Amino acid sequence: xxxxxxxxxxxxxxxxxxxxxxxxxxxxxxxxxxxxxxxxxxxxxxxxxxxxxxxxxxxxxxxxxxxxxxxxxxxxxxxxxxxxxxxxxxxxxxxxxxxxxxxxxxxxxxxxxxxxxxxxxxxxxxxxxxxxxxxxxxxxxxxxxxxxxxxxxxxxxxxxxxxxxxxxxxxxxxxxxxxxxxxxxxxxxxxxxxxxxxxxxxxxxxxxxxxxxxxxxxxxxxxxxxxxxxxxxxxxxxxxxxxxxxxxxxxxxxxxxxxxxxxxxxxxxx
Amino acid sequence: xxxxxxxxxxxxxxxxxxxxxxxxxxxxxxxxxxxxxxxxxxxxxxxxxxxxxxxxxxxxxxxxxxxxxxxxxxxxxxxxxxxxxxxxxxxxxxxxxxxxxxxxxxxxxxxxxxxxxxxxxxxxxxxxxxxxxxxxxxxxxxxxxxxxxxxxxxxxxxxxxxxxxxxxxxxxxxxxxxxxxxxxxxxxxxxxxxxxxxxx
Numbered sequence: 001x002x003x004x005x006x007x008x009x010x011x012x013x014x015x016x017x018x019x020x021x022x023x024x025x026x027x028x029x030x031x032x033x034x035x036x037x038x039x040x041x042x043x044x045x046x047x048x049x050x051x052x053x054x055x056x057x058x059x060x061x062x063x064x065x066x067x068x069x070x071x072x073x074x075x076x077x078x079x080x081x082x083x084x085x086x087x088x089x090x091x092x093x094x095x096x097x098x099x100x101x102x103x104x105x106x107x108x109x110x111x112x113x114x115x116x117x118x119x120x121x122x123x124x125x126x127x128x129x130x131x132x133x134x135x136x137x138x139x140x141x142x143x144x145x146x147x148x149x150x151x152x153x154x155x156x157x158x159x160x161x162x163x164x165x166x167x168x169x170x171x172x173x174x175x176x177x178x179x180x181x182x183x184x185x186x187x188x189x190x191x192x193x194x195x196x197x198x199x200x201x202x203x204x205x206x207x208x209x210x211x212x213x214x215x216x217x218x219x220x221x222x223x224x225x226x227x228x229x230x231x232x233x234x235x236x237x238x239x240x241x242x243x244x245x246x247x248x249x250x251x252x253x254x255x256x257x258x259x260x261x262x263x264x265x266x267x268x269x270x
Numbered sequence: 271x272x273x274x275x276x277x278x279x280x281x282x283x284x285x286x287x288x289x290x291x292x293x294x295x296x297x298x299x300x301x302x303x304x305x306x307x308x309x310x311x312x313x314x315x316x317x318x319x320x321x322x323x324x325x326x327x328x329x330x331x332x333x334x335x336x337x338x339x340x341x342x343x344x345x346x347x348x349x350x351x352x353x354x355x356x357x358x359x360x361x362x363x364x365x366x367x368x369x370x371x372x373x374x375x376x377x378x379x380x381x382x383x384x385x386x387x388x389x390x391x392x393x394x395x396x397x398x399x400x401x402x403x404x405x406x407x408x409x410x411x412x413x414x415x416x417x418x419x420x421x422x423x424x425x426x427x428x429x430x431x432x433x434x435x436x437x438x439x440x441x442x443x444x445x446x447x448x449x450x451x452x453x454x455x456x457x458x459x460x461x462x463x464x465x466x467x468x469x470x
Contacts, residue, residue, distance in 0.1 A: 001388065001389075001429055001430075002381070002384065002385075002386040002387065002388050002430065003386060003387040003388065003389075003407055005386060005387065044454070047454075049386075049387055071283075074283060074284060074287055075287050075290075075291075076287075076291070078284075078287075078288055078291070078451060078452060078453065078454055078455075078457060078458060079409065079452055079453075079454055080409060080452050097281055098281055098283070099283070100281070100283040100284060100287070102284070102452065125316075125317070125383075125411075126383065127383050127385050127411045185383065185385065186385070214381065215381070216381065216385060216386070239386065240386075269387045269407040
């Protein structure tokens with residue numbers, strides 16, 4: 001049986017040589033966490049099942065910095081690497097794959113041009129395309145929306161793009177379904193309501209998406225403790241849990257978190 | 271010299287780095303005639319069975335000779351599947367056929383591709399599994415798996431809806447469905463065992 005995965009996420013600011021890992025709160029306030037390839041190496045040693053790098057500057061000009069970060073990382077990190085942020089074409093995806101990435105995550109560019117998903121999937125396989133969704137609760141259930149029941153009442157989820165700065169009007173769950181039909185092999189699902197709040201994952205959102213699509217879902221946003229990871233694995237079918245701050249600032253070690261989960265019956269790799 | 275066969279399918283960065291890390295001093299070989307004299311040969315694999323076999327055709331003769339000569343060989347993922355005679359993925363395409371049997375699709379109802387870490391059930395305690403224990407987890411990404419006629423070639427299996435062939439062994443040939451180069455310290459251990467087998 002497949003293990004539940006624990007994935008640290010490195011939000012990378014590539015405007016300095018070698019890049020730096022930062023962490024925003026509710027997509028805004030920024031805190032400095034370290035050098036990307038060094039942190040990745042530490043997380044690998046601690047037992048990370050996969051590592052996600054997101055270029056938060058999402059800039060074409062910084063692509064070379066990102067590829068050098070990935071090249072450097074893949075010399076000493078032997079678990080899958082996923083890379084995203086501003087990848088707009090198969091050509092750009094290829095540069096990142098050639099640097100050693102196993103998966104590409106797409107978000108804004110796929111919302112603007114959904115065929116990008118099929119183009120990358122056709123060339124590199126579905127497993128190599130991760131669709132990242134930044135979803136925001138809308139408490140005004142409307143006709144034609146995918147409704148999710150929550151303790152706070154029924155709602156739907158709206159996709160955001162440009163790193164949470166703009167909204168699309170697009171239903172996040174409908175978009176997830178469509179992206180999967182286009183060839184996305186995995187969904188990286190971030191709750192904008194929970195991101196940076198330390199209140200735990202958005203369980204109704206994660207549960208709804210992981211039940212309604214047939215690909216693995218990575219839960220993201222709001223994780224502040226091993227208990228939050230336990231909750232998302234016990235209450236939803238999420239394949240993986242992603243976290244940043246709780247690992248970056250030394251609060252928790254990945255190995256300890258995995259032991260905690262294993263002792264409570266979650267199938268994880270230790 | 272440990273040769274990584276480069277037949278134009280996907281990037282070889284990860285396998286190169288992993289072999290380098292365990293001291294193999296690997297070389298990426300794109301010309302079949304440069305394979306002569308290799309102490310060990312790694313056949314990686316990405317993509318579909320049929321296109322892999324097309325790309326691999328120039329290497330078929332030298333690989334067969336190396337296999338017959340007892341050169342240690344290691345197939346990974348599609349590099350394992352092409353050892354079989356045929357695959358449901360690419361009807362009509364012929365595999366290398368060094369292992370009798372066919373490659374079949376994972377059953378409906380399970381997540382396809384199988385993508386993630388799964389545990390090994392070891393069927394044969396071969397040298398490649400030195401330092402590996404029952405239940406250790408490895409990284410899999412695949413939609414098809416090999417079903418050998420002679421089940422004694424199965425070195426390990428994993429469970430994904432059905433019992434899935436995870437590793438095969440035949441004389442000097444070893445192959446895994448999982449990716450040792452993406453399977454952390456345990457994966458590196460298997461590659462290290464392979465490199466050691468090329469030096470005895």
